[in-house]
Amino acid sequence: MKHGGDLLSYKEYYEGDLIDFSSNINPLGYPQGLEEEMNLGFESLKAYPDIQYRKLKESVAEYLGCTKDNIVLGNGSVELIDNFIFLAKRVILCTPSFSEYELRAAVHGKELVRIPYNEDFTLKTMAIENHLEEGDMLILGNPNNPTGLRIKKEELLNIYSMVNSAEAFLLLDEAFFEFCPRDYDSIELFKSFDYDRVSILRASTKFFALAGIRLGYGCASKSMASMIAQIQLPWSINSLAEIAGRFIFKDKNYIEKSKTYIEIERKYLLEELSKVKGIQVFHSHTNFILIKLYAWKEEEAFLFFLRRGIVVRKCSSFVGLEENYIRIAVKDRESNERLLGVFRKLEKEKDFEEINPL
Structure with missing residues (x-):
């Protein structure tokens, strides 16, 4: 399976x-009223979506609390994960974790480093530090799938410091963020760092019950967001997904x-x-x-x-x-x-x- x-x-x-x-x-x-909103927008299927997704980025930016220049968008968060891995030198994973990280790394021919979790599925922070090299991409589920645990705020900041020191990169997959306790928000946490060497990905799939829409989004530095946009296929988000993304965050x-x-x-x-x-x-x-x-x-x-x-x-x-x-x-x-x-x-x-x- x-x-x-x-x-x-x-x-x-x-x-x-x-x-x-x-x-x-x-x-x-999904949020009440979405069906009506989608029906009203059905005429938009005659035209291409806005290739820069200006209004969608404004909607996502307002919801996440960052600027639209920080926003990355994808056909589900898996497309974004694939885009980020493409830019990495090596990929470091803590296992067990979402299988697509490893599969995408293999597709792009990236060297893969696996670090097992502790028996209670907490992170082996020192092992991460020992493996980090310049150009590496450390991918962490926060919370992690399938273990269900979220990284503590202080531990996350410590890992980010290690990543910076190694001149590596931290990618946080937060597809299940909205289900978690409200003790901290990674996007707010890293705002003062201008998202340098860190990006946070989320999705409409789980919390907003829109698995069929395929709308992934996240927050990155302005330079990283620009790089991701350059390697993506045009119009990767269809018009119905765009309509949903401009509606669901309001409720x-x-x-x-x-x-x-x-x-x-x-x-x-x-x-x-x-x-x-x-x-x-x-x-x-x-x-x-x-x-x-x-x-x-x-x-x-x-x-x-x-x-x-x-x-x-x-x-x-x-x-x-x-x-x-x-x-x-x-x-x-x-x-x-x-x-x-x-x-x-x-x-x-x-x-x-x-x-x-x-």
Whole structure:
């Protein structure tokens, strides 16, 4: 399983509608009024989008709190990740992490350095410092996928200092930023540095529930934003994505409601899953949870859930994770309760008097 969300591959296992816990999309759906806005803008499909995306950049800049000259845009954040990797000398990754980092590095023939996380999935900061060289690009998920942990503010500033000293570059993938606690904002944090040697990427896919729109955006130094624009294909963002991007950031009530909703449901799932025998539940700052299976292999658990109408994310495709990890999304209460019910059925399949999971 390379990515989540591939429900069509599993329809033969279950006759009813599948609940997709493999894809980490906001369960509240996209902001209200978007459909009407898209319909009103349908006439725009007759013409090319603005090749410089002036109004879209203004919308994103206002939302992120930076200038439009700092804005980078892409056909999903994956296109932007690809663009940034193209400019790197070497790519440094902390594993496990989003698989596209490594795949894009391979496509561009970049030398790859892997640094494993600690057992609790915190960063090995000293190892990062020891590997950094001039021209390197260090890519960090913040929060990281699939582990769900966000980098502490002080640690992030320390890593940035290391990157600067090595004359390297830091790329932060913050596709799940809006789901996280509100203790700091990386874009605000690095504003005083003019985003020198650091860029922050985000996306409409997860929080705004617009996976099909493919709108990635972020903040970079003015010189880096200009370099990215020069290597991108023209019109990489279609007119409907542009309309969405000029609309979705305005609904502050939707943003606050979504943040609160996910926080409540994440806490509920973490608490209830901690009661299930035979698994280890890792803490999460975002809208998905990584789980280690002690009594099952991932395929066994995956099929158990699938035959009961639920798709979870197998994690052995993540470099650094063995075949006994799964990842689940945080969804609505009804779906979460159904998931927990299947976990409890799974628990009954094993005799835990003979299994010591710790």
